[in-house]
Amino acid sequence: MKHLTLAAGLMLSATSTLAETPVLTVYAPDYFGSEWGPGPAVEAAFEAECACDLQFVTGDLMPRIMLEGARIKADAVIGLNTDVTKQARETGLFAPHGQDTSALTMPIAWTDEVFMPFNWGYSGFVYDNTKITNAPTSFEEFVNSDEDWKIVIQDPRSSFSGLALMLWVKSVFGDDAQMAWEKLAPKILTVTAGWSEAYGMFTDGEADMVFSYTTSPAYHIMAEDDLTKSAAIFDEGHYMTAELVGKIASSEQSELADEFMSFILTDAFQTIIPEGNWSYPAKLDFEKLPETFQNLPTPPKALLYSEEEAAALRDPALEEWLSALGR
C-alpha cells in the first residue's frame, strides 16, 4: 500500500514540479509507449528540442477516444490504424495535421489532411527458410499449393493484423475471396486472438508460417543474428498498413502539438522507427535505413483500400471469412 501511494505521489509531484513546463499528452497503443517500443526514444528526442514534457498515455486507442468523446484529454493521438480511420474521423475530434506529406517515402501517395502516417509496413507470411525452401511466390500459388504447410493467422474480429489479412485476401481474390479462404482453410493450423500468440507459436516451431509483416525478419537478423526467418513475397502485391498520428482539435497546447506533428516527419523521429517498431519509417531516405532494412525483399506492389472501401468491405468480407473457416 505504501508503495502504491508512493507511486501515485511520485506521479503527482512529477506533474506539479513540471507545471511551468508545458505538457503534451499523446495517446498511444500499449506497445508504443512500452520500454520495447519507440516511445521512450521519441520522448527523449522531442523533449530535447521542445522545452516541454511529452507524456504518453497508453491503452486501446479507439475505445478510449470514443469513451472520452469531447472531453478527450489528449493533444494528439499516435498509432491509429489505416483500416479504422473512418470511425476516428467521424468523431470530429481531429484537426488537420497541417504538414506537407508530398515527400513521404511510402509506396502510395498520401492525401489525407487529417491523419498523417509515421510508419508503415507490408503484411506478409513469415517462415523458417531452413525448413521451407520452396516458399510460394504468389498468393495464388500459396492458396493452391499441395504442400502441407501449417500457418497461424489472427482473428480479424480481434486483431489489426487479422483484419489486414482479410482485406489482403479480398483485394487479391475479389469475389473469389471466400473460395480462396476455403482452399486456405486446411493449411490454417489455428486462429489466435492477437499477433503475440500467433508469433509465439511460430517461433516455438509449432507452425511453419505465421501471418506478420515483411519486416519481421529484420528483428531476428538485427537483434538475434538469426538469419533463418524470411518473409514470402507474393507477385500480386502485399496489403500495407500504416500507423497514423492525428492532432486533437480541442487541444490547449495547439502550437506544441503542431511542433510535435512536424517533429514526427524529421529524421530524429523517423530513424527511431526501424528498430523501435520493426517497420518502415514514413519519411526517411532509403540510404538512411539500417542496412538490414535496405536488404529486405519488397513486394512489387502495395495494396491498400481507402477508408470508405475498407469500412464497406469489412462486414461482407468477415461473413466470407466466417463462412469459409467457421465450419
Next chain:
Amino acid sequence: MAVRTGTLSIWVGAVSAALVLALTLGTLGAVVWRADGFGALSPRDWGYVWFTVWQAVASAALSVALAIPVARALARRQFWGRSALITILGAPFILPTIVAILGLLAVFGRTGIVSDVLSWAGLEPVSIYGVHGILLAHVFFNLPFATRLILQGWLQIPGERFRLAASLGFSASDVARVLERPMLRDVVPGVFLVIFLICTTSFAVALALGGGPQATTVELAIYQAFRFDFNLSKAALLGLVQVMICVVAGALVFKVRLPSTSGVGLDRVVRRWEADGLGLRALDAVSIGLAALFLLGPLSMIVIEGIGGVLSLPGSVLEAAWNSIWVTVVSTLLCMALALSMALAVSRLSAGAGALVEGIGFLTIAASPLVMGTGLFVMIFPFADPTALSLPVTAIVNAAMALPFALRALVPAVRDVQAGYGRLSASLGISGFAWLRWVAVPRLARPLGFGAGLAAALSMGDLGVIALFSNPEVETLPLALFRLMGAYRLEQAAAAALVLVTLSLAAFWICDRGGRVNVDG
C-alpha cells in the same frame, strides 16, 4: 425470549456485497448508460452463446469425470511425494493463459513431445487443434482444481465408517455404493457448477486451440464489439448474457451445495482395507501417474523454456515483479476482507438471504473483465485520470476476480466456528473486533491462509483490466510479459513467465503455510 446478535457483521457484509455488485452489475450498468441501452444479438451471436455454454458443459463434465478416479486414488494411497503433488495441483489453475497455451503446445502440439514420440513409433502425430484442444486446455486448468475439491469430499468421510465397512466385510464396490457415491452426489454437482462458470469466460484459449472462428465464445464477441466495432450496447448485452448464463446455471442447480475450497487436511490418508487388491492398486497408480504426467509435462516445459532467459531479464521486469507483488498484497488483503465480511454475514443471515449474499460474491466469476474495465473507466473518467489509477484498479479487479474462491473457503469454515463456538462466544459476550481477534481469525487461520493463497496466486497472474488502464511507466509482471511478447522478445517472455509462475506459487505457498503454523486443536 431471545435476542439476535451480529447485526454489525451483517451490515459490513452488506457493504462488501454492495461493492461487489458495483463492480459487476454496476460496471455493466455504466456501460449500458454510456451506450444508451442494449443492442440486439444476431443469429451468429446466439451461435457464440450456444458454443460457450456447450464447451463449458463439456469441459466441466470432463474435468470432473477425470478428477474422480484421481481424487479416489489420492484419498486412499500414501506415497512419496504425495503432498508435493497435491501442492502442485494448485499450479495450472493460476497460470496466465498464454503461458499455459505455450506449455501445452510444447507437449501436445505438432512439434511437441507427444507427437515426437508418436512419429518415432511410426504413428501419425496428434493434432491439438479443434474442440478437443479446447477441452484439453480446460481440463488442464481445471482437473487439478476439481481433484482437490473432490479429494476433500473423500477425506471428510469419517475414518470410522471405512473401519466399519472393513469389519462388515465390504468389497470395494460396496464401499463405493454405500459411502463414496453419496458423498460424490453431494460434492460433484457443486464442483461441476464452479468449473462450468470458470469455462464460460474463456476466450483466448478457446480461440487459439479451437482452430478457428467456430470456437468463438461470448467473451471474444464482447472483445470484438468493444474493440473493433465500438458497439458498447452490444458489448453490454453480451456481458448481460454472460451474467445470465451464470445466474441461470446457479438457479438450475439452486439446491447444489457449493464445494468448500478450504483445502484443509489434504495431507491425511485414510487407511482402507477393501482396496488392498492388486487390481485396485494398479488402477490408482495409473490414475495418479497419468494425471501427474498430464499436469507436470506442460509445467516442466514452461520451466525448461524459461530458465535459460532468467538471467538475461532486463531490470524493468524485476521492477514489474515488484509492482506485481504490491498489487498482489493489496488485492489479497482486499479480497480477504471482502470474503471474510461476506462469509460472516452469510452465517448470520437466514438461509435465503445468505444464499443471495453468496450468489453476489459469485457473480465476479462470470463477469466479463472487459465490461468491468470499460464500466470502471466510464465511472472513473469524470473524476480522475484512469491511467494514474492503473495499479489500484488492477488490485481491486483482481480482488473481485478471486473473491468466489476465497468465499468458498470461508463460508463453511465460518459456519463451523459458529456451530462450535457461537454459544460460548455469546455467553461470554465476545463480539465485534474482540471476536474477530480472539475467536474468528485464530479459528479460521487455515481457510484464511488457503483463501489468501488462492487470491494472491490468481492476482499475481492476472492481466487485470489493462485495455484502458495501462500506464507506460508502471507495469505489472503479466503486463511486462505481454509487452515482451508483443516486441518479438519471446525468450525473455518465457523467462518472465517462469518468474511469474514461481512468484504465483510462492505467494500461494506462503499464505497457505502462514495459515497452518501455530494452529492447535
Next chain:
Amino acid sequence: MLTVENMRVDLGDFTMEGSFEVAKGARVAVMGPSGAGKSTLLNVIAGFQDATGRLMWEGQEIGTLPPAERPVSMVFQDNNLFPHLTAFQNVGLGISPRLKLSEADRARVMDTLQRVGLDGFEDRKPAALSGGQQSRVAVARMLLREKPLVLLDEPFAALGPAMRVEMLGLVRDLVAETGATLLMISHDPEDARLIADQCILVAEGRVEAPVETGAFLANPPAAMRRYLG
C-alpha cells in the same frame, strides 16, 4: 428466584412447555428421557433458544437480554474452551471479552485457577490438558464470572466416574460458597443425590415444577420410572 411463566418452545415436530419457579440458592437436577428437551430448557434460560412466555430473575424480565447480559453462566457439553487460547486466556475471557486485563484481574484469574487446582497450568492450551483439567478451566471461568445462576449441560459426561464425582463435588462446594443457583442436567440418580436438593422432570413435552430430590427419586413419576427402567 428464577421464574418461568408459560414458556413454550415450538420447533415443528418438537414442542415443550411449562411454568415453574426455582428458589435462589437452590441446586436443581434436570432429569428426563433423552430427547425430551433438557438441553432446550437450559438453552432457553441462557438465551440460545427462542421461546414464548416470560423469563424472570428476581422479578426482572431477562428473556429479552442477549446471552452475555443475563445473570447466567453456562457450561456446555463440549466446546467450553477455545483450543487456540491458553488456560489463563480462556478464564480471562470471563472478565473481559477483549482480554484487556488489569493487574488485579490477572491476579484474580490466577487465584481462581488455583482454587480449582490448576496452579501452574495457566500457560497450557487445552490440547495439553487432560479432560478433567479442561473441565476445571471451564469451572474456573464460571466461578470468576460470579453470575448468580449456573447452568451445567452435562459438561462432565465424558469423564470417568471417579473424575465426574470429583468435579460435581467441586462444583457443589463452589456453588455453596458463592450462594449461586444451580441447574444441571443429569442422567444418573446418584449424581442428583450427590449434588441436587431438588429435581425437575422434563418429559413428554412438559417441564414439571421442582420436587425435593429424595421424594422424587423414592417415588419417581411414571415417565421417570420408564426412563430409569
